[in-house]
Amino acid sequence: MRQIRLGGTEVSCIGVGAMSFSDFYGPTTEENSFAILDAARELGVSHVDTSNVYGMGRSETAIGQYLRDRPGARDAFHVATKAGITRDADGNRAFDNSPAHLEAELDGSLSRMGIECVDLFYVHRRDAAVPIEEVAGTLGRLVEAGKCRSVGFSEIAPASLRRAHAVHPVAAVQSEYSLATRAPELGLVQACAELGTALVAFSPVFRSMLTDTPVTPERLGALSFLSGNPRFQEPNYSANRQQVERFRALAAGMGVPTAALAIAWLLHRGAHVLPIPGTRSVAHFRELVAGTEIRLTQDDMARIEEVLPVGWAHGDRYSDAQWIGPERFS
Template sequence: MKQRRLGTREVGAIGFGAMSFGGMFGPTDEATSLACLDAAADAGITHLDTADIYGMGLSEEIIGKWGRRDIHLATKCGILNGPPRTVRNDEAYIRKCLEQSLRRLKRDHVELYYIHRRQPDIPVEDLAGTMARLVQEGKLGGYGLSEVSPSTLRRAHAEHPVTAVQNEFSLWTRLPQLGLIQACRELGVAFVAFSPLGRGMFGRAPLKRDFRTGIDFRDTNPRFIEPNFSANLAAVAPFRALCAERGWTVAGAALAWVLAQGDHIIPIPGTRTADHLRDWLGAELDAADIAEIERLLPAGFAHGDRYGDHQMAFVERYC
């Protein structure tokens, strides 16, 4: 696999998001998750991303049991599910969460630690100072921010260099192209794209409306409820036809498009099973391919918002 820079390390251009190990998109089990991690490593994936909230620590526990030490590992803290859903960025809380994550991961440090969402009433400079102290203490290789604006990134980076920003970015979520991807490039910060496959919309087969009520959050996500869901399936169908015509997997082409948007971008697709990993690799796009994909799926084509209102509360909006 081709390599890209993430902090001081070179990692595989495609990383792995381990949210699904927490059971948030469907049933899973430890053995299946461990086999999936083995397959990811065999495919050349060397950057792994998780968070304390994924399965309320379950994803981290599985990665800790896997035990690989040659993987560049990131985890996150800052979201409290509640109710009500809220965030915390104070130093005491961050330190407590980090220690709990390290215990589950069976590590004494982590290469990258994100603040999952920013707490608006704590100056980002104070937050950056907290993260800088944890870096100096050897607990973190670097720190990152998630779902932030370019202005927040610049303020934090001026206090202590930011390693990575993780925001949603895919063919149907294009907001980061309005300033954030450019700011990351300018500052030498990696842009880590989560949900690059549209939470399954750009998977092997068209999705069905069989999401688990109360568990799979797509069941109430605006893009996955009717009439938006059917409209989105119809909008993506010509892209699926193009992939079949060109011999690409749908996931492989969607990831190749993300990778083509900048050499500092690292997508982190996720899956519950090793079987889907092979769909991620192999698509090579030229300029004409990219133009045709963007003709079929122009910026803003998606029907519905990417989050419900309750999930947008601490997402920074800047356009």
């Protein structure tokens, strides 16, 4: 398994997106999450990426139980979690980057996972009312306190990364990045490479669209996030399904799973890019990891760009409500 630099250590070039350890994309069980982690250890996948809000602590609790049940497993994984998303007095989504909130939430994460320190702690969403330099300082103090080894941010712009990094090294920035979402190439991929920051790519297979088993219209109704997402609403959903068929045919012609080809393309975009696909299926997880073994030629990349050119995806990647929090940039 190829390794990449993340903070002060080396991790596998693909990770486990542990949002799937909650019911976000459909019902799951703790045993199913354990099976994914067992497969990760078998395949040499060392990075596990979770958050305090995934299932309101359920994902972290599953990881913690796994680590308790399997002595020695902690040494096999580079564990990352996040905080910063909360609720206001009226129950509406809000963001809190204050020192007290971030430390308290990190303490809760450590307790749920039964560990003394996480390898990477991200701010899940920026609170625009707090200068990012102050937040970076807060994160640096958490490193000094021994509660995390490195720090990162999720869904921030390149300019914000540079400002934060000037105060404390930013080990990772998490952003949606895939053949369907190319916005990180407008400066974030480049800024991360320049600063030695890993770009952790979530939703690398376009929430199942870039696989051999894309989400069906029947399932969409039960998935609140996707059913409210413009790219999965008609007529965009059908248009995206039709466009991806060309990519699926290309993968079949190359003799590889569609998901593996999508991962291979992403890894080809930079040695610092770390995709973190989530899945509830061990078989699908193996397909995703198989993408790390595919070496694409320039001709392969050109053929991929021909069937899925920049800007091909129909619909915005978020609805107006879903866009609250992530930083837009161009």
